[in-house]
Amino acid sequence: MEDWVLKLPKVDLHLHLDGCVKPETWLALAAEQGYDSPAQDADSLLPYMQVDESCASLPDYLSKFAFVLPLLQTREALARVAREAVEQAASHNCLYIEVRFAPLLHTKRGLSADDAIGAVVAGLQQGERRTGAVARAIAVCMRHHSEEANLPVVEAALRHYGRGLVAVDLAGDEGAFPAVGFRGLFARAREAGLPVTIHAGEAAGPDSIREAVAGLGAVRIGHGVRLREDQELLEWIRERRIPLELCPTSNIQTKAVASWSDFPLRDYYDRGLVVTVNTDNPTVSGTNMTRECRELAERFGFTAAELADLMRQALDAAFVESPARVELRARLDARLAALGIEPAAARR
Numbered sequence: 056m057e058d059w060v061l062k063l064p065k066v067d068l069h070l071h072l073d074g075c076v077k078p079e080t081w082l083a084l085a086a087e088q089g090y091d092s093p094a095q096d097a098d099s100l101l102p103y104m105q106v107d108e109s110c111a112s113l114p115d116y117l118s119k120f121a122f123v124l125p126l127l128q129t130r131e132a133l134a135r136v137a138r139e140a141v142e143q144a145a146s147h148n149c150l151y152i153e154v155r156f157a158p159l160l161h162t163k164r165g166l167s168a169d170d171a172i173g174a175v176v177a178g179l180q181q182g183e184r185r186t187g188a189v190a191r192a193i194a195v196c197m198r199h200h201s202e203e204a205n206l207p208v209v210e211a212a213l214r215h216y217g218r219g220l221v222a223v224d225l226a227g228d229e230g231a232f233p234a235v236g237f238r239g240l241f242a243r244a245r246e247a248g249l250p251v252t253i254h255a256g257e258a259a260g261p262d263s264i265r266e267a268v269a270g271l272g273a274v275r276i277g278h279g280v281r282l283r284e285d286q287e288l289l290e291w292i293r294e295r296r297i298p299l300e301l302c303p304t305s306n307i308q309t310k311a312v313a314s315w316s317d318f319p320l321r322d323y324y325d326r327g328l329v330v331t332v333n334t335d336n337p338t339v340s341g342t343n344m345t346r347e348c349r350e351l352a353e354r355f356g357f358t359a360a361e362l363a364d365l366m367r368q369a370l371d372a373a374f375v376e377s378p379a380r381v382e383l384r385a386r387l388d389a390r391l392a393a394l395g396i397e398p399a400a401a402r403r
C-alpha cells in the first residue's frame with residue numbers, strides 16, 4: 056500500500072492563496088496582463104516563487120509573495136487562483152480546505168476588500184463544483200496595517216460571513232506589530248459572531264499566543280510552534296482545547312523551528328493538544344498535504360490511524376458550518392473505512 060498517504064482523506068486548514076499560485080498560472084496571468092516575465096517556462100520561473108534549502112528567514116520567505124501579488128489584482132485572477140487552489144488540494148484527496156488571503160493586498164488596481172472576497176469565494180465555489188471538495192475563505196488582516204486600515208476587511212468579511220467566508224485572521228510581522236494593537240478590531244469581529252484565528256507563536260514567543268487567545272479571542276492559533284517555551288501556557292491551551300494549525304515544512308524553512316528533529320508536532324500530539332497539519336504555502340514551500348503527511352509518517356512514526364485522527368481533529372477544528380460539517384465528517388469516515396483505516400483513539 057505504497058500510496059496510502061496519497062489516498063488518505065485530508066483536511067488543510069492553513070493555506071494562503073498567494074502561496075499556492077502555480078508557475079504556469081503566473082505565466083498565463085502575466086501574458087494576459089502585459090506583465091514582463093523573467094522566465095519563459097514554468098521550470099525556470101519556479102525559483103522566483105519557491106524557497107529552497109538556503110531560505111534564511113521569514114523575510115526571505117516573504118519575498119516570494121511580492122513576486123505574485125502584482126498579478127493578483129483583478130477579479131478574474133483571484134477567482135482563477137482560488138479555483139486552482141481547490142483543484143490542487145483535491146488532487147491530494149483534501150476533502151475540505153480553508154483558503155486565507157489578505158483582501159487589502161489585492162486592492163492595488165481598484166478592487167475593494169469586498170470585491171476581492173467576492174472573487175475568491177466565487178473561485179472556490181467553481182473549484183468545489185469541479186472537484187467535489189469543500190472550500191471556505193478566511194479574510195486576513197495585516198499586522199503592518201493599522202486597526203483603522205484593517206477595519207474594512209472585517210466589515211467586508213462580516214458581509215460575506217456564512218456565504219463562503221468563515222473567519223478572520225491576523226498575519227504579518229509578528230515581532231514588530233504585536234497583537235495587542237488589534238484588540239478593538241477583533242472585538243468588532245467577535246461581537247458580530249465572526250470566528251477568529253491568529254498567526255502567533257511563529258516568529259514571536261508564547262506571549263504572542265497568550266495575547267492572541269486572551270486579548271483577541273482567537274479560537275485557533277496559526278502555527279503556535281513556540282508554545283512549548285511556556286509550559287503553563289501550553290497546559291492552558293490544552294485545557295481550552297485551542298487547535299494549533301502547524302505547518303511543518305514552512306515552519307522549518309522560516310526557521311520558526313531549527314530542524315525536523317526539533318519539530319514539536321509529535322510531542323504536542325502525544326500530550327493531548329489539538330494539533331492539525333497544514334501546508335501554509337504549497338508553491339512557496341514546494342509542498343502539498345501528501346508530502347506533509349508523509350513527513351510525519353517517516354520522521355515521527357505517525358501511523359495511518361494517527362494521521363486519520365489528525366484529520367478528524369482538523370475537521371472538528373474547521374470553521375465550516377452545518378450541515379456541510381456533518382456531511383464532511385460522514386465522508387471522511389467513509390473514505391477512511393474504505394481504506395481500512397480506523398482513526399487512533401483520541402489521546403484525551
Ligand SMILES: [Zn+2]
Pocket residue numbers: 069071226254277335
Ligand atoms: Zn500562515
